[in-house]
Structures are given as C-alpha cells and as structure tokens.
Amino acid sequence: MADIILVTTENIAGHRVVRTLGYVEGYGRKPKDASRQLLEEARTAGANAVVAVRWSEMSYLTSWLWARRFSYRIYGTAVAVEPEVA
Numbered sequence: 001m002a003d004i005i006l007v008t009t010e011n012i013a014g015h016r017v018v019r020t021l022g023y024v025e026g027y028g029r030k031p032k033d034a035s036r037q038l039l040e041e042a043r044t045a046g047a048n049a050v051v052a053v054r055w056s057e058m059s060y061l062t063s064w065l066w067a068r069r070f071s072y073r074i075y076g077t078a079v080a081v082e083p084e085v086a
Contacts, residue, residue: 004042005049005081006035012049015081021045025075031055034072047078 005012022045026037034055042050053076060069 004039004047006039006053006076007049007051008053010052012051012081014084015049016084017049017051017079018082019080021047021078021080023075024050024078025073027071027073029069029071031072031074034074038074038076042078045078047080049079049081050076051079052076 005015011017021042024038024041024045024047026034026039026041028034028037038050038053053074056073058071058073060071
C-alpha cells in the first residue's frame with residue numbers, strides 16, 4: 001500500500017493536483033489515532049495526498065473525578081496528485 005503525502009500547504013512541491021476528492025478528518029484520544037483515521041478516510045476516497053492539513057486539540061472535563069481529558073482532531077483536503085514532468 002502506497003504512502004499518503006500529508007502537507008500543511010495547499011500545494012506539494014514537484015507535484016500537481018489532478019483531482020480534489022474532498023474533506024477528510026480524524027479524531028482520537030491520541031494524535032496517532034487521529035492521524036490513522038484521517039489516512040484511512042483519505043485512502044477510502046482514493047487519495048494519495050492530503051493538503052492543507054490542520055490539527056486541533058480539545059480539552060474537556062469528565063464528570064468522573066473532574067479529570068481533564070484531551071481529544072485530537074486532524075483534517076484536510078484529500079487529493080490525487082501526480083509528479084510534475086519537467
């Protein structure tokens with residue numbers, strides 16, 4: 001299975017976007033879980049890259065012992081890219 005390129009920019013150096021496949025996101029209690037979910041959504045959409053990737057961290061209090069918990073969200077736009085020909 002091919003790796004998916006993740007970038008925070010709207011473009012990928014040396015590649016051109018040939019198809020925009022839509023918004024993808026992932027949630028998790030750990031950043032790795034959120035990333036895994038995002039990559040899964042991107043693969044399902046047929047993407048080989050995700051551009052404009054953003055992270056957000058959410059904290060909240062649980063009612064049990066008023067413990068602070070964290071949740072992570074990662075999102076971006078799934079795209080199909082191909083290398084630029086010089």
